[in-house]
Amino acid sequence: MADLQLEGVVKRFGEVQTIHGIDLDVTHGEFVVFVGPSGCGKSTLLRLIAGLEELSEGDIRIGGESVAHLPAAQRGVAMVFQSYALYPHMTVRENMGFGLRMAKFDKAEIDRRVEEAAAILKLEPLLERRPKALSGGQRQRVAIGRTIVRNPKVFLFDEPLSNLDAELRVQMRVEIAKLHAALGNTMVYVTHDQVEAMTMADKIVVLRDGRIEQVGSPLELYLNPVNEFVAGFIGSPRMNFFECRVLDVADDRLRLELPGDERIDMPADATGLRSGDRVTLGIRPEHILEHDRADIRLAIDVEVVEHLGGSTFVYARHIGGDAITLQVGGLSDIQPKDHRRVSFSRQICQLFDGDGRNISPHKVPGELKDEEPGQAATA
Amino acid sequence: MTANKRLKTLGWYLVLAGLGYLFLFPLLFMIVSSFKPESAIFTDLYSLRAILPVGELTLDNYQGVFDKSRIGHYFLNSLLITGGTVVMGLFVNSLLAFSLSRLEWRGQKLILSAVIALMIIPLEAVVVPMLLLVSQLPSLGWEEGRLVLEGSWMNTRHVQMLPFVANAFFIFLFYQFFRDIPKDFDEAAKLDGASPFQIYRHIIVPMSGPVFATVAILHFMVMWNQYLWPIMAVQSEAARPVMPGIQIFFGRETKWGEIFAYASFITLPVLVVFMIFQKRFVRSLAGAGIKG
Structure with missing residues (x-):
């Protein structure tokens, strides 16, 4: 040994x-x-x-x-x-x-x-x-x-x-x-x-x-x-980060304001946080969906589209002005200069406090479901 | 090719041929004159014949050289002194350079600066104190089957070798070359269980052929051409090398033909050595290993 x-x-x-x-x-x-x-x-x-x-x-x-x-x-x-x-x-x-x-x-x-x-x-x-x-x-x-x-x-x-x-x-x-x-x-x-x-x-x-x-x-x-x-280092393309403002704090829940004024509730370990604090929301490019049926929605302006065949990388800006990267299916019809509404599940998001510490609940692989099989699994 | 271009090329060739002639002249003059009788050397002196093997050619000058001097003996001395010094020098100089460039020890930087500083001190500046030093150094000798302590290093072969084994310039050449060999090799060898000396012996030396050739050839020339030091430190025939040996031809009647024959004869080994090593020599000077 x-x-x-x-x-x-x-x-x-x-x-x-x-x-x-x-x-x-x-x-x-x-x-x-x-x-x-x-x-x-x-x-x-x-x-x-x-x-x-x-x-x-x-x-x-x-x-x-x-x-x-x-x-x-x-x-x-x-x-x-x-x-x-x-x-x-x-x-x-x-x-x-x-x-x-x-x-x-x-x-x-x-x-x-x-x-x-x-x-x-x-x-x-x-x-x-x-x-x-x-x-x-x-x-x-x-x-x-x-x-x-x-x-x-x-x-x-x-x-x-x-x-x-x-x-x-x-x-x-x-x-x-x-x-x-x-x-x-x-x-x-x-x-x-x-x-x-x-x-x-x-x-x-x-x-x-x-x-x-x-x-x-x-x-x-x-x-x-x-x-x-x-979170930023592991995964390719890199995870997207958005800075959010805390509106309201409960024990296991935060009410957040996303850039572009969208308001959402997020499960989180909220100890030590107060309303007005800044937190960072992280979502991986492969977890963003091309439709707006998931629970967190964003409006984006598409800038560059890279077709890799099996998947498509989309580089866009969302309403708040931050750059955002999406990895969608290879057959996506998304085009540069498109205005789109995309969405993602709050289950798969990460949330980081002001010190960068992850405060979102622990995730277990079996409990997460891919919203659209074949899309999210192409890491 | 246009006529203009052709003319330009021709012009260049003429310039280059002229320069070649200029540099080759002394060598050709020496070799050609060594085969001519004394009188012919002087009559040919102011014409192109001076560098052409024309007129009466003879080997008398060479005969004279062998009759009058113990050139064979001097030659052997020079070979031993030069060969011994070069071999020891390659080892000692490369080993110090290895230590300076690849190992880590206290005082390393100081020694390196000292080595570089030493390069600017000419032999002439230290030759008198050096002579005083060697005249007082006792050496081991062999007399009548017994080991004896002799009075001084004067009139020996080793007095012509040992002071010239370590050479700051050669250490620097080795240092420059070794420094450019990636450290990964040493580390791989270290993990393979090699000691520092084994790394030197099995890894660094085999990878450094060009610089060893360069230093060997330069050191050979320095040693073969030693003149001042042997004149000072060696008076006896027994240990005399070739260069000071030429002195005996300058006497009551100076025979230039014999001097040229002697000079041609002792130049030969330098040419031979250069030809053997020149390919590696040129490669090494052209390569990245040695700058300046």
């Missing part, structure tokens, strides 16, 4: 503190994705686990054992770099076997392990080639192969797909997921791409400014973001 635990992890570079006390438990076999905007500390955190950066405070345990003071090579981790970092003067075989060679394995054992990993990744025909003679996807596979041969307790991936084109990225995403299923090791994966995070993770860790904003399953983060930041 190779659980991974971070306890009060702090990292300072000189005077500047970039990681502010992170606690995290990863159970054996989990696929964890660190996600966040650039500069949020996700790569630093990965490098701390790898042992490429020295911990300023706190502890890191792998399989119950503290590794904070162990050199990188003795932590039982292996890492795939964003640049792949394949040694250009070595063949694929030598690249993959280098770690074992450093660990003084005998040649037969190195060959056996390299060939085993090559078989998993279908690299056998490429073993005698140099990295220069490989395509981007092949290099990526060699970089992964190099980690497999070392049979690590924890795999670390530092934005491994960001140098690949879109098609290859999807393909490699699936391959890494398959690999995880086949090997069953703990994997920690860093990306700024929330689609990668959503599709691959058992558990997503959203980071901002060196702090954890939220930890949870992809769907949990999607349905119940703890704050406005996570």
Whole structure:
């Protein structure tokens, strides 16, 4: 078993503190994705686990054992770099076997392990080639192969797909997921791409400014973001936000004034709120419906329409002047310069207080019904 | 091609040929004259014949060189001194550059500035104190089957090597090249369990062929052409390299043919080395690794 635990992890570079006390438990076999905007500390955190950066405070345990003071090579981790970092003067075989060679394995054992990993990744025909003679996807596979041969307790991936084109990225995403299923090791994966995070993770860790904003399953983060930041970061296209004024407060209910004077009642945890306060209403583009039969209605002016075939992105402005994005069905007849009335269900909305904290009721997947099947499910 | 363009091209060729002639002249003059009898050198001096192998050609000058001087011995000394210094230099200079560019330690910046500052101090400025220093340094010797401590470093081969192994300029060249190699390689190797020296040996050195070739060739030329220092530190025949060896031909009767023969002979290795390495040398100078 190779659980991974971070306890009060702090990292300072000189005077500047970039990681502010992170606690995290990863159970054996989990696929964890660190996600966040650039500069949020996700790569630093990965490098701390790898042992490429020295911990300023706190502890890191792998399989119950503290590794904070162990050199990188003795932590039982292996890492795939964003640049792949394949040694250009070595063949694929030598690249993959280098770690074992450093660990003084005998040649037969190195060959056996390299060939085993090559078989998993279908690299056998490429073993005698140099990295220069490989395509981007092949290099990526060699970089992964190099980690497999070392049979690590924890795999670390530092934005491994960001140098690949879109098609290859999807393909490699699936391959890494398959690999995880086949090997069953703990994997920690860093990306700024929330689609990668959503599709691959058992558990997503959203980071901002060196702090954890939220930890949870992809769907949990999607349905119940703890704050406005996570709500905006998870999901594509981005969630729409509207600033509203609180008109009236009951215990579990707020009466709000939307921009454009529409008044609505919203279920919410209203503690601490008073009438006149500002709150933010969030609604995902895919949850806005093209008709006005749902309970919250908006009038919009359509500006740009993008037909993706399977779905349509509509960029519009609503009466209050805010930009709004809709994701509607692929066969929608919506046109630029249309004036439309659209609507959405209050069940699926998010509501954030002045500090950005989510105050809408907890949502459970089974209890929400898609108003129009086939439309809302195209995330 | 229009006539105008053709004329322009022709003009350029003439300019380039003229420049080529200008730069090649001393070399051609030296080589050609080494095959001519003394009298012919002077009669040909003011005509184009000076750089053409025409008239009576002879190997007498070369014969004279081998008869009068121990050129073979000097040559061997130079080879040992140059070869030894270059090999040690490649190791020492690249290792310091590796440490400066890829490792982290206290005082690193200070050492780097010191190395850069050292580049501007010419040998001539420190040569006298250096001579005093080496004259007082004891060295190990082998006499009559016993290890003995000898009085000074004067008149040895190693006095011509050790002061020139470390070289600020070469350290800087290595530093520049290493700095441009992505750190990911070091980190990948570190995760693979490589020690800093193993990273140097297995990762950085194999990736740095061009800069090693450049430094080897430059260091070779510096060492092969050493003149001032051997004159000061070496009086004995035993440790004398080729360059100071030319002195014996300037005497009561100076024979220019023999001087040219000697000079041609000792220029040869430099040309050979350059030809072997020039491809990598040019690539390295043209590449991103070395600026300025």
